[in-house]
Amino acid sequence: MIDKLIIEDKEFKSRLFIGTGKHRSLNELEKYILSSESEMITVAIRRLDLENKSNDNDLLQMLKRLKINILPNTAGCKNLSEIILTCELARELTETNWVKLEAILDKKFLLPDPIMTLEAASSLIDKGFKVLPYINADPALAKRLEYIGCATVMPLASPIGSGNGIKNEESIKIIIDQSKIPVIVDAGIAVPSDASKMLEIGADAVLVNTAIAQASKPNIMAKAFKLGVEAGRNSFLAGRIDSKPIASPSSPEINLIDA
Secondary structure: OOOOEEEOOEEEOOOEEEEOOOOOOHHHHHHHHHHHOOOEEEEEHHHOOOOOOOOOOOHHHHHHHHOOEEEEEOOOOOOHHHHHHHHHHHHHHHOOOEEEEOOEOOOOOOOEOHHHHHHHHHHHHHOOOEEEEEEOOOHHHHHHHHHHOOOOEEEOOOOOOOOOOOOOHHHHHHHHHHOOOOEEEEOOOOOHHHHHHHHHOOOOEEEEOHHHHOOOOHHHHHHHHHHHHHHHHHHHHHOOOOOOOOOOOOOOOOOOOOO
16 A cells, blocks of 8 residues: 555655755756655745746746646745735746745744744635645644644744754654644754654654755755655554663573573
């Protein structure tokens, strides 16, 4: 039986989502998209060069050629009006009503603003968008966003682009345990073992950008993340052994040979 991730009306074989930020070139980006075998990539609509019409240099044209699902995001928006306008523009450009909601006012740590996130999510859902909100690892907020109709919740492992790995595991575990919608861990993931760990504890997927884009060899790192995600998911499905405070012998204790 194929283990598929289902978000709203879409099925995904891959539980690794990736991003387009910080890539060194479109050629390098294309290579790591293919190596990752990801089926979803997020794009900052406000940072696109919409004046560039060349098929060789246009990011959107390249992504459409690769037939990867495009998830527009609202990075760079400063208020609710900009978020809504960006999402409406994204719907025209990418022909999707899916959006990754990023409501960030904090310029130093780039942590998402919970109040603006909730307000924007509610407004976008009313306008027919499928909202995937990027949030702090806040179980109460995650549950509230689920209640108003978000397609997923996307808690951060640590601050975006920091490469600090998993700093919010206990809170993420609570979000996973109480959530009835997919949980996608986003931001701060540094190495494939981080991604594997998140899948092992029950996250439905991870979104990785900087850790791949800024690696010395992004295409190799993308493949490593692919394998890490697969290992973590298989571990979760297999079910880990119980932890014990003392040792437990693995050798049989019957039919022992007497000295």
